[in-house]
Amino acid sequence: MKKFIKFLMLLLGFATFWSLSTLHVQAADNSLEKIKQSGKIVVATSPDYPPYEFQVNKHGENRIAGMDIDVAKQIAKDLHVKLVVKSMKFDSLLVAIETGKADMAIGGINPTNERRQSVDFSDIYYLGGQSFLxxxxxxxxxxxxxxxxxxxxxxxxxxxxxxxxxxxxxxxxxxxxxxxxxxxxxxxxxxxxxxxxxxxxxxxxxxxxxxxxxxxxxxxLDKNQVGAAVAFKKNSFALEAAVNKSIKKIKKGNKIDGYLKNAGKDMKLNTVNTSMWNYSDYFAKGVKYTLFISIVSSIFGVLLGITLALMRFTKMKLFHAISLCYVEFVRGTPLMVQVMFVYFGIGSIINISALLSGIIAISLNSGAYVAEIIRGGIDSVAVGQYEAAASLGLSRRDRMRFVVLPQAFKNIWPALGNEFISLVKESSIVSIIGVTDLIYQSNLVRANTYRGIMPIFVTMLLYFVITFILTRILNHYEKKIRSRE
CATH class of the missing domain: 3.40.190.10 (Periplasmic binding protein-like II)
Structure with a gap:
């Protein structure tokens, strides 16, 4: 009997602890209050999945449309806040809400048991079924x-x-x-x-x-896992309850059919004219962002590379070790992982935009490679140059600044040019976090026009034109540098 009483007391204690913990989590939940205070709700989606979400090109203006977007609009309307749609890859949507990059994710997301381990879901708002093409x-x-x-x-x-x-x-x-x-x-x-x-x-x-x-x-299939639902960060009870109210209103008013009809009309707009010229604004925007990211990243990459290279030649062992470890680590990890870490990892602590995250990641990556190029250039300068500069009474710092680095840069100019050209092409990786570079825009054109090969061909041609022009410019300055020798 005593054992039974002890068991009951233990069970009661556990139940009390669980209840208090739950109440504490719910009390700490400010998911809805935060949105209302900001006056906006940020929704992550992948706009390449018609009729759920896709880009519409109308009179040269681009917008994201689709059934899911209409659902999100209804939710924002009911919450009396502005809807902000953030585009990214589908497999980054749940990561975005886990790391606070978005308040919720929508995109034909099925609330499977595996996904429920990481995020919470609303009630199912649409059950479409499965097919093969x-x-x-x-x-x-x-x-x-x-x-x-x-x-x-x-x-x-x-x-x-x-x-x-x-x-x-x-x-x-x-x-x-x-x-x-x-x-x-x-x-x-x-x-x-x-x-x-x-x-x-x-x-x-x-x-x-x-x-x-x-x-x-x-x-x-289990109907509770295959329908489309809205995803939230874990324990967003208040937001989830508010969204479920909107979903209940949508279902009660049979609004999904109307949303699908709207999506069908928007999809027809994209197929009225599927010529690549009609989507020239898409490609132009992609080129602009690609060049901007490449130029800014290359400037910061060179500055970081010079710093790291000089740290390798310093007599201070700590600086030497830091530079060595940094270069080895960056060169030993994929750029894609670095971009995602800056955006989702560091970005979960400090709110960084996708564009800035892409520039930071590419700059940090480029800096490691530039450091090795500069280090090789410094090593290529003859020892006699150091000795001659020392005999003139120049300090170690001035020898490096006025004698060694100018000669090193002459030797490494072709290698730096190749690094810049490579950076232009590698910058396409930022499309995975929703930066509207050339690759991102190309994917939107393919999704909108249902044409697979032509957008790729145009993108390839644009990259060639960019790199060809940049190569000619770099070669011109290389000849000018050589002519001064």
Missing amino acids: INKSDSSKFPNQKSLQGKLVGAQTGSLQYNLAKANLANTTVKGMDKTPDLILALKIHKLEAVGVEKPVAKAYASNDNGLAIVPATYK
């Missing part, structure tokens, strides 16, 4: 889902469709890609035999591309 010429070859077993099937990385294909299609190779337009392009050039997408997305692509056909998916 195939080439219409393969319709007789792939009449149903079963016929796709053992074939090469694609799906968006991190999506429910990817996991479903992996789990349900026996002996099937599932290829993951970040962007739906990439998957559609791979399908059309027969790199894939089918692409798993949600039913509305399949209808959107098939209705705008006569070369595509739909195969229904026959997965046995």
Whole structure:
């Protein structure tokens, strides 16, 4: 009996502790109050998934539209705040709300059990179903889902469709890609035999591309995990309750059908004129951002590189070690990881915009490579130059400043030029965090026009023109430097 009483007391104590902890978390929840104080709600999405969300090009003006955007507008209206839409890759959406880059994420996101470990979800606002897209010429070859077993099937990385294909299609190779337009392009050039997408997305692509056909998916699914829901940061109870009220209003008024009709009208706007000239503003904006990021990053990269190179030659062991460790670490990690760390990692502590995060990451990365180039240039200066400068009474600092570095820069100018050209091309990595560079804009054109190859060709041509002109400019100044010797 005593043991039973002790057990009850222990159980009661645990229940009391859990209740107090829950109340404390709820009391500390300021998710809704924070939004109302700021007067805006920031929503993260990936606008390459029609009819859920996509870019609309109307009279030269670009905006994000789609069913999900109308849902977000209703939520913002009910909260009496301004809607701010932040674009990024699909597999970065949940990271964005976890790190405070957005208040909520929307984008046909399925509330799976795995995702619930990291974020919270609203009630499901739309249940669209699953389908496969195939080439219409393969319709007789792939009449149903079963016929796709053992074939090469694609799906968006991190999506429910990817996991479903992996789990349900026996002996099937599932290829993951970040962007739906990439998957559609791979399908059309027969790199894939089918692409798993949600039913509305399949209808959107098939209705705008006569070369595509739909195969229904026959997965046995839990309806609580396959519908579209809004994602929030963990323990955002107040915001979640407010959003659920809006979703209840949307369902009660049967507004989703109207949202889908609006999305259909906007999608037709994009296909009225799919010429690349009609999307010239997209490409022009991409070129502008690419050049801006490259030039600013190269300036800071050179300044950082000079500092790190000089630290390698200092007699202070601490500075030497810091420079060595920095260069080795940066050169040993991918630029993509560095960009994401600055934006989501450091950005979760200090609010940094996507553009500034991209510039910082590329500058830090370039600085490590420039440091090694400059170090090699300094080593290439003959020892006699040091001795001659010392004999004239110049200090160590002045010898480096007036004698060694000027000669070193003459020797390394071609290498620095190559680093700058490489930086122009490598800057495309910032598109993963939603910076509207040339690659990002190209992806939007592909999603809007349902044309896979031509936007890529135009982008490739623009990169060539940029690098060709820059190469000619660098060669011109290299000749001027050599002529002074």
